[in-house]
Amino acid sequence: MKARTVDRRVQRTQQLLRSALMALIQEKGFESLSVQDIIDRANIGRATFYAHFDSKEDLLASGIEGLRASLKERQRQALAEGGRDDASVLAFSHELFAHAHEHRAVFRAMVGKRSGAVVQQLLQKMLVDLVRDEVKQMMTSSDATAMPLEAMAQYIGGGLIGLLIWWG
Amino acid sequence: MKARTVDRRVQRTQQLLRSALMALIQEKGFESLSVQDIIDRANIGRATFYAHFDSKEDLLASGIEGLRASLKERQRQALAEGGRDDASVLAFSHELFAHAHEHRAVFRAMVGKRSGAVVQQLLQKMLVDLVRDEVKQMMTSSDATAMPLEAMAQYIGGGLIGLLIWWG
DNA sequence: TCGTTTCCGAACATAATGTTCAAGTTCTTC
DNA sequence: GAAGAACTTGAACATTATGTTCGGAAACGA
Numbered sequence: 001m002k003a004r005t006v007d008r009r010v011q012r013t014q015q016l017l018r019s020a021l022m023a024l025i026q027e028k029g030f031e032s033l034s035v036q037d038i039i040d041r042a043n044i045g046r047a048t049f050y051a052h053f054d055s056k057e058d059l060l061a062s063g064i065e066g067l068r069a070s071l072k073e074r075q076r077q078a079l080a081e082g083g084r085d086d087a088s089v090l091a092f093s094h095e096l097f098a099h100a101h102e103h104r105a106v107f108r109a110m111v112g113k114r115s116g117a118v119v120q121q122l123l124q125k126m127l128v129d130l131v132r133d134e135v136k137q138m139m140t141s142s143d144a145t146a147m148p149l150e151a152m153a154q155y156i157g158g159g160l161i162g163l164l165i166w167w168g
Numbered sequence: 169m170k171a172r173t174v175d176r177r178v179q180r181t182q183q184l185l186r187s188a189l190m191a192l193i194q195e196k197g198f199e200s201l202s203v204q205d206i207i208d209r210a211n212i213g214r215a216t217f218y219a220h221f222d223s224k225e226d227l228l229a230s231g232i233e234g235l236r237a238s239l240k241e242r243q244r245q246a247l248a249e250g251g252r253d254d255a256s257v258l259a260f261s262h263e264l265f266a267h268a269h270e271h272r273a274v275f276r277a278m279v280g281k282r283s284g285a286v287v288q289q290l291l292q293k294m295l296v297d298l299v300r301d302e303v304k305q306m307m308t309s310s311d312a313t314a315m316p317l318e319a320m321a322q323y324i325g326g327g328l329i330g331l332l333i334w335w336g
Numbered sequence: 337t338c339g340t341t342t343c344c345g346a347a348c349a350t351a352a353t354g355t356t357c358a359a360g361t362t363c364t365t366c
Numbered sequence: 367g368a369a370g371a372a373c374t375t376g377a378a379c380a381t382t383a384t385g386t387t388c389g390g391a392a393a394c395g396a
Contacts, residue, residue: 009342009393034383045344050385117285124330151331158330159323162292166322175363177373202352213375218354 014052016042018063021056026109030060030119057118068126071095075130079137089138092130093160100168111165120161128157182220184210186231189224194277198228198287225286236294239263243298247305257306260298261328268336279333288329296325 020042024033035056039049053059071092078091100107110119132153139149188210192201203224207217221227239260246259268275278287300321307317 005395007341007394013343035385036383045346046384047345047386047388048343051342117289121285121288128330150334154330154334155327159327161330162296162322162326163319166318173364175372177362181374203354204352214353215355215357215376216374219373222354 010052013044013048014062016044017049017052017059020044021059021063022106026106029109029112029116030056031117057122060119061122064122064126067099068130070099071126071130075134079134090131090134090156090160092134096127096160097164097167100164104168107168111168116165120165123164124157124161127160128153131157131160178220181212181216182230184212185217185220185227188212189227189231190274194274197277197280198224198284228287229290232290232294235267236298238267239294239298243302247302258299258302258324258328260302264295264328265332265335268332272336275336279336284333288333291332292325292329295328296321299325299328 017038020038021033024037024041028037033056035046035049038056038059039046053062074095075092078088081088110116111123132149135149135152135156185206188206189201192205192209196205201224203214203217206224206227207214221230242263243260246256249256278284279291300317303317303320303324
C-alpha cells in the first residue's frame with residue numbers, strides 16, 4: 001500500500017484501456033489485436049498507452065489481477081475457517097468457474113481456439129500459485145507424502161485450467 | 169496415403185526450414201521470432217516459405233507432428249498388448265518425458281517463461297487427444313463412471329502438460 | 337490559485353507481413 | 367537422356383505495427 005490517492009486521469013485512462021481491450025477481445029480475439037486497435041477504440045493517445053503499459057500483454061495482466069485478488073481472498077476465508085471438509089478444499093475453484101460462467105462471452109473469446117495461448121498461460125500461472133499455497137498449508141498441517149509439493153501444484157493447476165477452458 | 173514420392177526439393181526445403189526454426193528457438197525463443205529470421209537462416213526464398221506454410225506456427229506444428237505420431241504408435245502398442253497393469257496406463261507418457269529430456273535444450277527454450285504460450289497450446293491439444301483415446305478404450309472395456317470422458321481427458325491432459333513443462 | 341502531473345498528437349525510423357510474377361532450376365518419368 | 371512438370375527464386379509492393387520523442391495544452395490536487 002503506497003499510493004493512497006491515484007490521479008483521477010490515470011484511473012480514467014487505465015479503465016478506458018481495459019474496457020477497450022475486453023471489447024476487442026470479444027470481437028477479434030487477443031492475438032490478432034494490436035496496440036493500435038486498443039488505443040483507437042479507447043480514444044487514448046499512443047504515447048499515453050506506453051506511459052502506462054509495456055504491451056498488450058501487460059495490459060491484460062493488469063486486468064486479470066482483479067480476479068486473482070478475489071480468488072485469493074476466497075481461499076483465505078476457506079482456510080481460515082479451518083475446515084478440511086470437501087467444500088473447503090480448493091474453495092476458490094468454485095468462484096473461478098462461476099466467474100468464467102458469468103463472463104463467458106469474453107472468457108470464451110479469450111481462451112478460444114485461435115487466440116488463447118497467452119491468456120491461458122497467464123491464468124495457469126495464477127492458478128498454480130493458488131494451488132501451491134493451498135497444498136502447502138494442507139500438507140504441513142498433518143500429511144507427509146513422497147510427492148513433491150511443486151509437482152502436485154503444477155499438475156492440479158494444469159488440470160484445472162484444462163478443465164476450465166474446455167468447460168467454459 | 170496419397171503421395172508415395174515427395175519431390176526431393178520439397179523435402180529439402182521443409183527440412184531446412186524446420187532445422188532453422190529449431191536452431192532459432194533455442195537462440196531467441198519462439199514468440200520473438202519472425203518468418204524473416206527463419207528464411208534468412210535457412211537461406212530459403214520468402215515466396216518459397218509461404219508456398220509451404222502459412223506462418224511460423226504452421227511450421228512449428230508440422231515439426232511436432234513427428235512426435236505425435238511416435239507417441240501414438242507407443243500407445244497403440246501398449247493397448248494392443250491388452251495389459252491393464254500400471255505400466256501400460258498412459259504408456260506414451262514415459263516416452264513423452266524421455267523425449268523432453270533428450271531434447272531438453274530446445275524443449276526448455278520452447279516452453280520457457282516468455283515464449284512458450286503457443287507451443288504449450290499445441291502440445292496440450294496433442295496430449296488431450298491421446299489421453300481421450302486411451303480413456304475411451306479403457307472405459308468401454310469395463311468401467312462406467314459418472315465423469316464425462318471429455319472432462320477427464322481435459323483434466324489429465326492439462327495436468328500432464330503442466331507437469332511436463334515444470335519438470336523439463 | 338499555483339505548481340505538478342498527465343495527456344495529446346504528430347512525427348519518425350525500423351521492421352514484418354503476405355502476395356505477386358516472370359524467369360531460372362531441378363525433378364520425375366517415360 | 368529428353369521433355370514437360372513442379373519447384374524455387376528474388377525483387378517489388380502496399381500495408382501495418384512498433385516504440386520513442388517532444389513541446390504545449392489540459393486536468394488535477396491541495
